[in-house]
Amino acid sequence: MAKRHFDIKAQPGFAFLAMFTFAALYLPIATLVAYAFNASDSVSIWGGFSLKWFVEAWNNSAVQDAAWRSLVVAFFAAAIATTAATMAAIATTRTEPYRGLSFKYAFINQPLMVPEIVTAVALLIVFSRIKVWTGYSGLGYLIIAHTAFCIPFAYLPIRARLESMDLTLERAAADLYATPWMAFRRVTLPLLRPGIIAGFMLAFVISLDDVVITEFVKSGGQDTLPTYMLGQIRRTVTPEVNAIATAFLALSVVLVTAFFFINRQKT
Amino acid sequence: MPEAKPSNTLSIMRMRLGSPQTSIWVQRMPEPTGADDKRIAIEARGIVKAFGQGPSALRALDNVSVSIRENEFFTLLGPSGCGKTTLLRLIAGFEYPTEGAILLHGDDIAGLPPFKRPINTVFQSYALFPHLTVWENVAFGLQMLGKSKADIEARVAVMLKLVHMEELAQRRTDQISGGQAQRVALARALAPSPKVLLLDEPLSALDYKLRKEMQIELKRMQNETGITFVFVTHDQEEALTMSDRIAVMSRGKVLQVGSPWDIYDKPADRFVADFIGETNFLKASVVSIENGVARVMLASGTEIVATIAEGFQPRDSVTVVVRPEHARAVQQGGQLSGSIENVVYFGTDTHIHIKLDSGELFTVRQQNSRTQSCGFKVGDRAGVEIAPDAAQVLRD
């Protein structure tokens, strides 16, 4: 009989539970994707493989509209958030503690600490009044609301990158006659780039995914893809929603994969 | 004859390009004559550097004054935390002194930011820019000075040649070895022809053999470029072999400045004697003083002769230092006596540890002879013979 080696890292049942977890994580997503390719009109009966729901969703002007709006909001929110977060990260890292530093940390991370629904209704209260006062009800509200909760996400990888950066590199630049601005442009910024890109992508995904705050801040006719889907799910469920969700999912996977590889890059 | 390049405004040397036969640094400064020999490159005057404020402030440098001459290889030597790196950083401009002035050729530069000082640094970690190639690293300082493209290319080529890195010019800096990184760091710092080159323990990350090679290389480059090198190290052997002059530092103060020979042979105080090489310390009191030579009485009651500095009085209690290689263990006679505690064989020489009758420990180091051992066993009685002029009196 073959002797079993004693594996010091093993724990009984752990591998099984882990496999169960991975199965549980992917089974629902797999189901959702499978039904997106269902030819039948019903979500419960399998009627063969078909792309018709994708075509339907693609040609649905409400979907097109919402998708475009999602991308616009996500792009502007991520861009502004990443810029603000980069500046804030530079201002809050690599320094002796100074007065107000921990206040800044707390402030920047505040959107992570408060349940989304609370922020959402608070924004509803304030923005609804501003909408009445100014008469403006455009996308600006969504963009600024998204920017606020994107900042901590963009800030995270940029700050991490800055903190792992060797301070002597900038000292070396100064030693070699680079003015502070040149040292920033030629040394700090290029080294920071992967962090900034990662921060932008995180912020973009976070904005794209948001349902709750968008639901409360949007004015009439300002559905984003997630709020559109929320509305659809409450009504009758057709595989069209599955198709939209699947496309959305694919986009997320692409972004996360890209993020994963950028973050692994060492310099 | 190739035309001489117009000299860099910051440069104190001239270079002639194009002729491979001639050395890269063809013409050094005109040979200094007489008084010029003493020209000061860098002077630190009454430097105090305190971290923190009020009475709890930590004085990393406490009223330090040093003058570093042109063209010399000057070493700041001391244990970690003695303030040597802080002094270097003040000269480079990464820190500002709390009090005092730093003069470069007579001008106070203590308030200037690092990018306005014609001084370059080789960092302990090298601090090569990881996003740039070897070539781009060396070119960085020249680009920041706004040199023309042609000048930069010529100068970088010369520098890469100086450090034997021409082949790897296009490598990224994370694709080269530690020894190569060290050379690039050196080339990068020398490229803008600084008036002073600061080296912050640049050899500490290298293994023993490479370190020995680089010591010789550094010395060669200092000779060829004629630039003032200020070298920081905690390794006394490194300091002794490379330096023209050494400043020994401890606890934020400069204890002694002098040539390696001065420092080793005429240590100014107990710390220096102890830090540089091995030393025996013996308690004694002064009996009489005459012409810089004193008779002192040791704890055993024996009187010996020792060199003494100014300012001692008879009956002062003092410490007498004797280097292990300046004493010999003998079967009979000698100024001291005791019993052998340990005999340690070191290949070229043998260390004999003797417990003196006064209770003090004394080590002698003697060369091994090819034919016989030192002739002592643990427990044997032995005498210690101190060479004439070998003993020196230090304040307690």
Add this chain to the structure above:
Amino acid sequence: MATAAETARQGETETIRRRWLLSAPALVIIFVAAVGPLFVMLAYSFMARGDYGDVKFGQFSLDGWFSVFFQRDIFDDTVTLADAHLSILWRSLRLSLITTVLTLILGFPTAYFIATRPRHTREIWVFLVTIPFWTNLLIRTFAMQQVIRNEGVINTLLRALGIIDQPLQIMYTDWAILFGMVYVYLPLMVLPLYASMEKLDFRLIEAGYDLYAGRLSVLWRIVIPLVKPGVIAGSILVFIPSLGAYVIPRVLGGGKNLMLGNLIEMQFGSGRNWPLGAAISITLMVLVMVALLFYVRNASKSGAQHG
């Protein structure tokens, strides 16, 4: 010319001023669109409700806070505890706690499993957890709906196996919310757990076995104490969003099984009682703060132990 010391001091004040300027845009945006509105909401919770939503601006009233916990009978004005609100509060706390425990039971072995894989395959497992983590919460909730529906995967499977003939009604029950929350928040448990297990020095486990510990003692006396920061972080990361969950109970719980998030929404929608909604929101925030304080206290304690 200024002395070096003066230059240094001026430089320092200048640097700090620049650091404030640099952080200003982020701070202003967060103030305008996150922190500031919370204060406005606090003020609203002390105002009288408007007739068609909103508030009677500037008109002080404690009615909002009163009705978080109590209700007044319309006929005889007797004051009783607001059962509806308290039962929703209780359901939120209960479901969030159960979710935390369940994700821990599944997440701990999973994180341990990943941490004990060879280095190059580890990244792939982490990646597999990261994908659902970054997938839209709504999509994942919707995906769970497809599994637990009456015609969903579970019911179809059980019926095909002949275990049941009537579909199990999971949708629109507390079970559905629980399934959904465990599913959605599981990655939030696994990732911090893995982060602290990755740093685990497995020589300590060897030392444990060397000193006669069995598998269970090694797990209980060595592994768990060492990864405690990860356990606490994961639990907080799951508990807090569970408590404030809104989408999951709305989609899976139907209209009947509300959690605090839905109760808040109701006050701003059909309930038209903004002061009450604001007061409940602040109550929810206070609960979250308490959980966070607990975390900070424990994190600093275990930090000190290992520091």
